[in-house]
Amino acid sequence: MLFLISLFFPLTITYVLLWVYARRVWEVNGAKRRSVLEKLGVSSAEKKTIVGFFHPYCNAGGGGERVLWTVVALVQRTSPDVVSVVYSGDGDAGKDEIISKVKSRFNITLRPELLHFVFLQSRNLVEDSTWPRFTILGQSIGSMLLAWEGMSKLIPDIYIDTMGYAFTFHVVRWLSLGQVPIGAYVHYPTISTDMLARVKSRKQWHTNTNAIRSSATLSQAKLLYYRIFMYLYSGSLQRARFLMANSSWTKNHVDSVLNHRDGILDLFNVVCTIAMPISFLNLFGPRTSPPKSAKIVYPPCETHELVNFDLKGRENVILSVAQFRPEKDHAAQLRALHALFSQHPEHRSRPVKLVLIGGARNDEDAARVESLRSLAGELEISENVEFIVNASHEEVLSYLARASIGLSTMVDEHFGINVVEFMAAGVIPVTHASGGPLNDIVVPFNGGTTGYHATSSETFANALNEVLSMAPDPLLAMRERARAWAVHQFSREGFERDWEASGWRNFIR
Ligand SMILES: *[C@@H]1O[C@H](CO)[C@@H](O)[C@H](O)[C@H]1NC(C)=O
Ligand SMILES: *[C@@H]1O[C@H](CO)[C@@H](O)[C@H](O)[C@H]1NC(C)=O
Ligand SMILES: *[C@@H]1O[C@H](CO)[C@@H](O)[C@H](O)[C@H]1NC(C)=O
Numbered sequence: 001m002l003f004l005i006s007l008f009f010p011l012t013i014t015y016v017l018l019w020v021y022a023r024r025v026w027e028v029n030g031a032k033r034r035s036v037l038e039k040l041g042v043s044s045a046e047k048k049t050i051v052g053f054f055h056p057y058c059n060a061g062g063g064g065e066r067v068l069w070t071v072v073a074l075v076q077r078t079s080p081d082v083v084s085v086v087y088s089g090d091g092d093a094g095k096d097e098i099i100s101k102v103k104s105r106f107n108i109t110l111r112p113e114l115l116h117f118v119f120l121q122s123r124n125l126v127e128d129s130t131w132p133r134f135t136i137l138g139q140s141i142g143s144m145l146l147a148w149e150g151m152s153k154l155i156p157d158i159y160i161d162t163m164g165y166a167f168t169f170h171v172v173r174w175l176s177l178g179q180v181p182i183g184a185y186v187h188y189p190t191i192s193t194d195m196l197a198r199v200k201s202r203k204q205w206h207t208n209t210n211a212i213r214s215s216a217t218l219s220q221a222k223l224l225y226y227r228i229f230m231y232l233y234s235g236s237l238q239r240a241r242f243l244m245a246n247s248s249w250t251k252n253h254v255d256s257v258l259n260h261r262d263g264i265l266d267l268f269n270v271v272c273t274i275a276m277p278i279s280f281l282n283l284f285g286p287r288t289s290p291p292k293s294a295k296i297v298y299p300p301c302e303t304h305e306l307v308n309f310d311l312k313g314r315e316n317v318i319l320s321v322a323q324f325r326p327e328k329d330h331a332a333q334l335r336a337l338h339a340l341f342s343q344h345p346e347h348r349s350r351p352v353k354l355v356l357i358g359g360a361r362n363d364e365d366a367a368r369v370e371s372l373r374s375l376a377g378e379l380e381i382s383e384n385v386e387f388i389v390n391a392s393h394e395e396v397l398s399y400l401a402r403a404s405i406g407l408s409t410m411v412d413e414h415f416g417i418n419v420v421e422f423m424a425a426g427v428i429p430v431t432h433a434s435g436g437p438l439n440d441i442v443v444p445f446n447g448g449t450t451g452y453h454a455t456s457s458e459t460f461a462n463a464l465n466e467v468l469s470m471a472p473d474p475l476l477a478m479r480e481r482a483r484a485w486a487v488h489q490f491s492r493e494g495f496e497r498d499w500e501a502s503g504w505r506n507f508i509r
Helices: 002-039 063-078 094-106 135-153 168-175 193-200 210-214 216-237 248-258 263-275 277-284 330-343 363-378 393-402 417-424 435-441 457-468 472-490 492-501
Strands: 049-054 082-088 115-119 158-161 182-186 242-245 317-321 353-358 385-389 405-408 428-432 452-454
Touching: 002 082, 002 135, 002 168, 049 063, 049 135, 063 082, 063 094, 063 492, 094 115, 135 168, 135 216, 158 168, 168 182, 168 216, 193 216, 193 248, 216 248, 216 263, 242 248, 248 435, 317 330, 317 393, 317 417, 330 353, 330 363, 330 457, 353 393, 363 385, 405 417, 405 457, 417 428, 417 435, 417 472, 428 435, 428 457, 428 472, 452 457, 472 492
Parallel strands: 049 082, 049 158, 082 115, 158 182, 182 242, 317 353, 317 405, 353 385, 405 428, 428 452
Antiparallel strands: none
């Protein structure tokens, strides 16, 4: 008994202090809320809902930021009674500069009177460089401290994490005394059940260095570390009321984390909970009912320029748009063309051309382009192959407007935005039969197919031949279907429809 008391006494004290602190934060939040609204020019008679978006890198201009700002603009357009608050570490840039960058980068116009920023001072806590060891755990704890700073500055009426900091959910629950519903849009799982399985089976992978692998003890320690981390991550996701994932790949991972069970750690957790009945119940509020699974909401792709291209009169161009990185497997594209010409020599003299457009970020990429050129020479297809390195946006568009087929050979690509762009432009996709192109993108629509999948040079060649030999009417119909599907599912409008269909508004009190 004495042992138990001595073990749990400090913990209980901590919980009680936390609870007292949380009460205080919650009490003064009303005044903070009023002052934010006042600053935005809202009269005290108006009733507003504050939606908080946790996005510390909101000024980064990447795909995750496009999602954030598309949602903020959507909410501003459809709900004038909602004020969006973004928790961001971009205080140096400031509100005006962020808004104008969103306009120039994404062509999204924000209404400043419905937008407030809570600028966070401690963003360095979530940077890689702050945590050279135990990076993911360090960053997760860092994100909790960062959210702590945010919540002590302002607690929103609903909290949405759009950057993948699930551990912040605990902090939001503590400091809002369980009153604020939590949701998230997940781009990438922090740790996946695959990763855990890989550590278990001690296979080598990117953070599992040889030295660690060779030492069984360290390996056990590492497994325990991942196991506890997975348990905590799963517990964090279970604190959410709604979860969205950016693709079927991400959804599958989030779902398996959400439903992850660990009997021994559960038991340990229960013992801790029983030992601290008073504080636990008060502090954590009623248990939420977590969603059983995440909903897929594909991120918005910019399709507006592409959907106006003429579907008729396409040239015999097979187009590839991918950075010259190894995993894109450009060599497979050259081999497919070679197989096509061997099986159907008539295409060589039509002539059918393969155009490979892509960025080369560094010397390695440039060397890769050179070796691809010489591979084309060996395969005797150089005359029909063209490389365009670092093409401008206009040049890419001009090829998307002329090409007949879009080729993508990467294996297990999580998504494949280039394939969506092919389809929106009316370019028939021929992709590797795996990952996003297989499961999410090139799927039947309106009772017909929208493209082809293949796995080997021969099957790629067959697919290319089928498109190149197709009669004009069915070909046009397929181009139309591909475009219609891309717009339906992956355009901004599709994103907005699915975001709303997630039902997030039902959680606002
Ligand atoms: C920006 O958006 C507006 C309206 O949404 C659209 O009319 C315009 O064409 C877009 N501009 C660019 C460069 O995409
Ligand atoms: C989802 O997010 C991850 C991480 O940013 C990215 O690699 C993947 O391509 C995204 N999926 C889609 C459908 O954009
Ligand atoms: C492509 O762009 C990268 C940097 O963006 C540059 O380093 C490289 O030299 C460029 N390559 C070519 C062929 O223009």
